[in-house]
Amino acid sequence: MALALAVAVLLLGLTSPLPVLAAATGGFDNPQTGQLSAEPGHLYSVWGFSPSDVFAVGASGIVLRYDGSSWNEMSSGVSVRLWGVWGSSPSDVFAVGASGTIVHYDGSSWNAVSSGTTDDFLGVWGNSASDVFAVGTSGTVLHFDGESWSTMDSGTAKSLCGIWGTSPSNVIATGDDGVIIRYDGESWHPEASGTTAYLHGAWGTSPSDIFVVGESGTILHYDGSSWTAMDSATSDWYWLYSVWGSSSSDVFVVGQSSTLRHFDGTNWTPMDSGTTPGIWDVWGSSSSDVFAVGNLGTIIHYDGTSWSVLSGAAVGVVVNSITPFRAIQGETLDVTIIGHNLTGATEVYLGEDITVNSYAVESAKRITANITIDADASAGPRDVSVTTAEGTGTLTDGFTIQARPEEGGGLFDCSCGEEETSVPPAGLAIGMTLSGLCWGAGYYLARRARPPTRR
Template identity: 35%
Template sequence: MDGAVETVSRRGLFRGNFGARSEAAQGWYSVDGLPAGADDVFWDGWADAHGLFVVGDHGAINHFDGEDWVRQPCPAPVPIHALWGTDRANLWAVGWMGLILHHNGEVWSQVRGCVVDANGKYASVQENTPLFDICGGADGRAWAVGDRGRILYFDGADWTVEDSGTRAHLRAVVILDDGRVMASGGDGTVLMRDLDGSWQALDCPVASNFTAALALPGGRVLLAGGRYFIQANGFQGDLVMWDGEGFEKQFTDMEFSRFRALGQTGKGVVALGDAGQIHLIDDDRADRLQSGTGHDLLGLVDLPSGDVMAVGDYGSLLVGDSAALTCFAPAIQSGEDPSNWSEMTSGTDRQLWGIWHDPKQDMLFACGEEGTVLALDRGKWEALPPAGALGIHDLARAPDGGLLAAGQLGEIHHFDGTTWSKHFDLFMDVTILSMWSDGCGQIFAVGDEGLVLHWAGANWERMPSGTKSALYGVWGMDAEHLLAVGDFGQVMRWNGTRWDEFNAGTEHFLFDVWGRSLSDIFVVGLSGTIGHFDGARWHITPARARNDLLALTGTDTDVVAVGAAGAAARFDGHRWHMDPTGTTAGLRAVAVDGAGRYFAAGDGGTILFRDAE
C-alpha cells in the first residue's frame, strides 16, 4: 500500500484490495514522532544535513537532530510564518507582530518586532506589522514582506524598511536569477525590485490573492494563490506564470482549492494548499496527488535529499517519498529467524477476517467470507456450520456461553453448539467490524459509519458514538473503559456514560487497539503506524513497518501486530522487530492463546502459528 488514505478503508482492505495505484495517484506519507496535535499549526521549515526546523503558531520552533524532536525556546509566543538562511548559524525567521528572529547555531534571539506598550500589550506601531515571508541570497542579503505593503531589507548587517508603493498585503517574495526580487500578495499585486533598489508594480490581469511564488529557469516565476467566489461559496485556486514580460493563468480548464505553497522537486513543481490539496505540475500537466489528509497544508520545506516536506494544520508533517521517512525514523529492525511462523491447514480458501481466543474454554475460532467459522480442535482446524451467507468479521462469547458471529449488513448470529440462529439484525448496509466482551454479560460491537452496539443482558441497543467515521477495532479494560479506533488517527473513548473523541497523534487510519492496562495501550494502522499510550499521552513509534498493520494483540511480555503482504511485527518490551512470516498473504487478524502461542489469519484461508518464546 502507498499510504494514500483518501481512497482506502479497512472495509476495502477486507475485500482484498491490495492492488497498486497509478503514478498520478501516488500517496504522501505522514512523518510521525513530533508531539503535535489539533492545536498545532505549522507554517514553514528549514533543513540541512544536520537536522530540520519546523515553525508555527504560538512561537513553535521544533528541531529534529536526526534522532529526536525537541521544542526550542522562542523569545516571543507569536506565530512564526517563514524561515530562511544561508546555514544553521545564520538562520532567520519572520512572523506575527513584525517578529524577526535570528539563530546563531545554538540559540534564537529576537531582532525586531513584538514591541510592547506600557501595559505590556503589543503596541500599535509600524514595527509590529505582521510579516509572512522571507527570502535571501548566498551573499547574505534578504527581504521580508508582510501586511500593508511592508517590505524589509537586510544588507548583511541591519534591517531597513523599503518603500513598496502599495498598501496591499504581501505574502510571498522570491529572488530571480538576475538578482531582481519579486513580491506578490492581495488582489493580484505583483512588485519587482530592480537592481537599483526601487520597487515597481507589474500589471497582473489575474486579481488573485497570491500566497506563494517560485522562481523557475529562464527567468520565469510561478505564482499561486486563490480567490473567493460567491457562486462556489469558497476559495478557488489560481496558478499564474510570469514569463519575464507578461502573466498567463495556467490550467484554466481545471478547478483547484486555494494554494498556499510551491516547491521544486526532481519530479516537477509541487503545489499545495487547502483541504489537503497537493498537485504535481510538470509542463502542461497538473496531477492531483493523494495527501492522506483533509487539513490545510501551508508550507513546503526543501530536504537535503531533494524531496520536500509539507507542513500545515493539526500538526501535519508529510513527505512525498516513502524513502524520505528514513531521515526521520529507521525501519523496524528485521527479525533474525525466518521460521518463527508456521502455516497451518485451514481447510478453506475463503478470506479470513477474524480470529478469536475464548479464554473460558481456551479455544480458538476463525471467521471470514460467506459465513465461514472455523474452530481449532486438538491441533486441527474444523469448519462449523456457516453463520449465514454473509461475511463474518469478528467473534465473541454469547451471554449464555454460546458463540456470537457479527459482520456484514449489521447481522449478529448465535451458535448454541449445534445450529446458528439470528441474534440481531440492524437491517442496514453497515458492517460490524469488531466486538469486545467483558466476560460478564456486557458486549460492545463497532463498525462502519460510527456504529456502536451494546448488549447489557436483554437486547442489543445502538449507542450514539458521536462520529460518522468507521470504527475498525474495539478493546476494553472493563465495561466502563473502552477504546475504539478509526479514520485519521481517531480514538473514541467510552467512560461508562458517553463516548468522547480524541486523536492519537497521527493522521493515518487506525485499524486495531489492544492494551494491558489503561496506561499501556497500543494502536496500529495504515503504512505501518504504531502508537502507544503511557497513561498521559500518545507516542507514535518513530519506527515504521511500511506495510499496513491491521490487527494486534499481546501478553504480559510481548505484543504482536500483523498486516498486509504477510507483515508481522513483534514488540519485545523495548523495541519493535519485523517478524518474518514466510508468506505474502495479507494477514487481517491475530490472537494469542493462554499458553502465549500466536495465531494469525488472512487471505485465501491463510492461518499461521507462532510458538511461545
C-alpha cells in the same frame, strides 16, 4: 485520512470509477471491483478460549473451530463477510459482519440476531456476557446487555473498526481519520490521537498501556495520559490490521503482505510469518500459543519460538485474483492466478476468445499460465475459472479484454507526471487505486487511496 505519496501513471483512457486494492494476497483480491473476494477462503478474525478451542471467521459467512488438532467448518447460517468474532465462553460467542449481521453461538448452533441496522459491523469485543460492544461503519456502536442489542451515540460518523477495553467503564474504539473514542461507562468521548491515519486494531494490558495500529505502518501507544507514535519498523505503504500480546513486553502486530512485528518492551522487530498472504487478525492464549489468520484461508501459529503454517478446513476451490487482469486483443502474455485449493488443476479457463496455451500449478495457492487473446476478440470482462477434482472456483469478471488502441495512442508511453511513479506488480499495496496497465512494461498504474471495503 492522511493520504501518502500519490503513485500513478497514465490512464489509458479509462472512464469508469477506479477500483481500490484490497488486502494484499501477493497481489490483490479482485482488481475489477476493488472488493475482497466474496468467495470462501479469506479469514478476517480469530478469537479463542484455550489452545484447543479457537474460532475463526471470514468471507461468505465461514466459521472455523479449532479443537487442538484440526480446524472444522461450522454452519453460521449466513453468507455475508464476517469481520469480527468474540466470546465470553465456548457457549457464548458473537460474530459480526456486513449489512448489520450479528450471529450468536450458544454451544450448539449459530443463530442470527437482529441488530436493527444495515451498517457493516467491523469489530466486536466484550467485558462479559452482558457487556458486549459491536462497532462499524458510519460511527455505528451497539451494546449488548445480556438480553438485547441497543444503539449507542458514538459522537462520530467515521467508520469504527477496532474495539477493546479493560472494564465496563474504560472501552476504546478506533477508526477512520485517526478517530479514537473512549467510553467511560456513561457516554463516548473523543480523544486526540495525533494522526489522521485509519486506525484498525486496539489491545492493551491496562488503562495506561494500550496499543493501536493502522494505516501506513502506524502504531500508537497510550500511557494513561496521551497517545504517542511508535517506530513500527514498517514501510509507510504497509497497513497494520491487528494487535495482541501476552504482556507489555510481548506484543504482536499483523498486517498487509504477511507483515508481522513483535515488541519486546523496547523495540518493534520483524518476524518471519512463513507465508505470503495478508494477515488480518491475531490472538493468543499465551506467549507460546498465538494464532493469526488472513487471506486465502491462511492460518499460522506461534509456539514461542517460530511461526508455522497450519492446515485449515477445506473450503473448496477459490480463485482470488489474476495478474495482469487486463490485456489487449491479439496479445500473448503470462498471467498468475492466486487462489486456494488449486492443487491438481485439470483446467484453467478464461472465457471465450482466450486460449490457455499452457499452465503450471506452482502451489495450492498459485498457478502461472500463458494465454493468447484472439485478435478479433470482443472487448469486455471474462470469468476466470480453475477446475480440480474437488470442483471449480470462479472469479467473476476477473479478466478484461481491451480493444487495441489506435496507432499513436501512446500505448507504450510509460512516462509519469510530476508527482507520479510507476509501480511494479510486487509494489502493489493496500490502499492503492488501480488505473490500468502500462502495456509492454508490466507496470501497474496506481495512486494511493482509501483502505479496502472492510475499513
